[in-house]
Amino acid sequence: MKTTGELLAGNASGHENWGKVLEVAAREVFELMLGCTLTHPETPFEEVREITAMVGLAGLLCGVMGIRCSLKASTCMASKMLGVEPGTIGPEMRDAFGEICNMVAGNFKNKIARLGNECMLSVPTVITGNDYCLHSPTDSEALEVRLLFEDMPVIISLQIHN
Amino acid sequence: MNSIRTLIVDDSSVMRKIVERSLKQAGVEMSAVLEAGNGAEALAVLADNKVDLILCDINMPVMDGLELVKQLGGVPNAKGVPVVMITTEGSESHVVQALSAGARGYIRKPFTAEQVKEHVLPLLGVNA
Numbered sequence: 022m023k024t025t026g027e028l029l030a031g032n033a034s035g036h037e038n039w040g041k042v043l044e045v046a047a048r049e050v051f052e053l054m055l056g057c058t059l060t061h062p063e064t065p066f067e068e069v070r071e072i073t074a075m076v077g078l079a080g081l082l083c084g085v086m087g088i089r090c091s092l093k094a095s096t097c098m099a100s101k102m103l104g105v106e107p108g109t110i111g112p113e114m115r116d117a118f119g120e121i122c123n124m125v126a127g128n129f130k131n132k133i134a135r136l137g138n139e140c141m142l143s144v145p146t147v148i149t150g151n152d153y154c155l156h157s158p159t160d161s162e163a164l165e166v167r168l169l170f171e172d173m174p175v176i177i178s179l180q181i182h183n
Numbered sequence: 184m185n186s187i188r189t190l191i192v193d194d195s196s197v198m199r200k201i202v203e204r205s206l207k208q209a210g211v212e213m214s215a216v217l218e219a220g221n222g223a224e225a226l227a228v229l230a231d232n233k234v235d236l237i238l239c240d241i242n243m244p245v246m247d248g249l250e251l252v253k254q255l256g257g258v259p260n261a262k263g264v265p266v267v268m269i270t271t272e273g274s275e276s277h278v279v280q281a282l283s284a285g286a287r288g289y290i291r292k293p294f295t296a297e298q299v300k301e302h303v304l305p306l307l308g309v310n311a
Contacts, residue, residue, distance in 0.1 A: 053293035054201070103200060117197040123242075124292045127271025131291070137274030142242060144194065 036162065036181065039133070044166045046129035047088075047177050050121060051170065055101040059168040059175070066167065066174045069094075070151040072115075074122035077143035082136055083182040084161070086126040088118070092149070094173035119145030125177060158182055186214040187235035187307065192225045192251065193269070194243040198292075202238050202269060202299075209300035211236075211307070222246030222254070229260045236307065237261070239286075241270040241277060249277075252284040265306040269294065 044059075051057045069091040076086045090098075092114075099117035100107040123145045130136040157163075157180050164179040189206065191199045199218050206213065217232055219225035221243040237255075241248040248268060255261040267288035268281045278289050288302040 050293045053295055099197070103197060104204065113197050116195050120195045120198055124271055127273065127292060131271075131273035137272075138276045142271065144242060144244060 036164070039179070040164045040166060042132050043125075043129055043164055043177060043179055044168070046132060047125045047166065047168065049128055050124045054121070054124065055098060057101055057170060059170055062167060062169050062174070066169075068176060069174055070176075071095075071149065072118060073148045073153075074119045075146045075148070076119075076122050076126040078126065078130065079141050079143070080136075081139035082130070082133075085155070085157070085180045085182075086122060086129065087155075087178045087180070088122045088125065088175065089178070090170070090175045091173060094170055094175060097171055097173070115147040115149070119147045129179070155180070186212040188215040188217065188233065189213050190217045190219065190225060190228060190232075190234045190237045191239075192219045192222065192237065192243070192248065193240040194220050195240075196220075198240065198269075205294070205296040205299040206238075206303065208296035209303060210309075211303060222248060222251030225251055226254060226258065229255075229258050231260075233260045234264055236303065237264055237266045238269050238303075239266055241268060241272045241281070249280055249284055252281060252286050256285060267302055267306065269299075 048059050051059050070089045071092045072095045073087055073089045078084045078086060095118045096107050096110050096114050098121060099110045099114040102117045126142055130140050162181040166177045168175050191202050193199045203216050217228050217234060219228050223246040239248040239251060252266055265287040267290060268286050269290045269292060271292045273291040281289055287306055290298055290302050
């Protein structure tokens with residue numbers, strides 16, 4: 022039986038439903054690995070960009086998957102993933118945050134027909150701070166999903182280069 | 184089930200901890216948990232250590248998991264040792280490549296302890 026994501030996904034030629042697939046992919050990762058449910062914000066929120074994880078995609082789909090949030094949110098994610106108190110989380114927070122992005126990217130591509138076989142993932146990169154700008158080709162398309170993790174804003178994005 | 188020696192291969196130390204925790208939750212008793220950050224490190228660990236089970240990621244720097252599985256056939260300490268891939272790569276071609284190379288199980292990330300139990304316990308001679 023196909024999952025919700027697989028039913029929504031269609032194939033790699035059209036991107037109409039990819040925002041929903043991205044959301045499903047993220048929800049599954051947070052539910053299975055962190056035991057948390059991502060929720061929809063009732064009102065639009067201000068972005069808090071203190072940490073960013075990115076995973077590159079290459080092959081049939083070229084682009085960058087990213088997750089952005091506050092350091093408090095990423096520390097909370099790491100603590101839930103490791104099953105320890107947030108106060109005990111050290112540098113492994115960045116590793117955990119990068120892995121979450123990696124799993125969302127992998128889960129997303131596995132839901133799109135042909136991408137699983139013909140799209141490769143890079144190892145994750147994690148950036149702390151907000152004084153940066155991501156420059157992409159001018160004809161690139163961007164998908165963005167804005168959700169709440171434990172009432173803290175999380176933005177999941179996919180910049181598509183082809 | 185006897186207490187086993189396990190090698191966990193993943194470039195993420197967090198993921199290695201989670202895999203270890205999942206094995207414990209699955210009821211696997213471990214006398215030793217050895218770790219490696221990539222395939223080359225795993226081969227170095229296996230040069231000096233015998234293990235009973237190997238859990239391995241695919242996408243890793245230096246030497247990936249598929250290359251590691253291919254090379255395990257020439258490692259005396261890995262002879263007959265079951266290898267289970269745990270990876271974000273969920274495509275059919277990756278599964279086929281891994282199983283053809285000698286892996287005995289394949290778990291896609293994200294995963295649950297229950298999935299680890301289902302895939303690993305039968306390889307240790309225990310009914311999941």
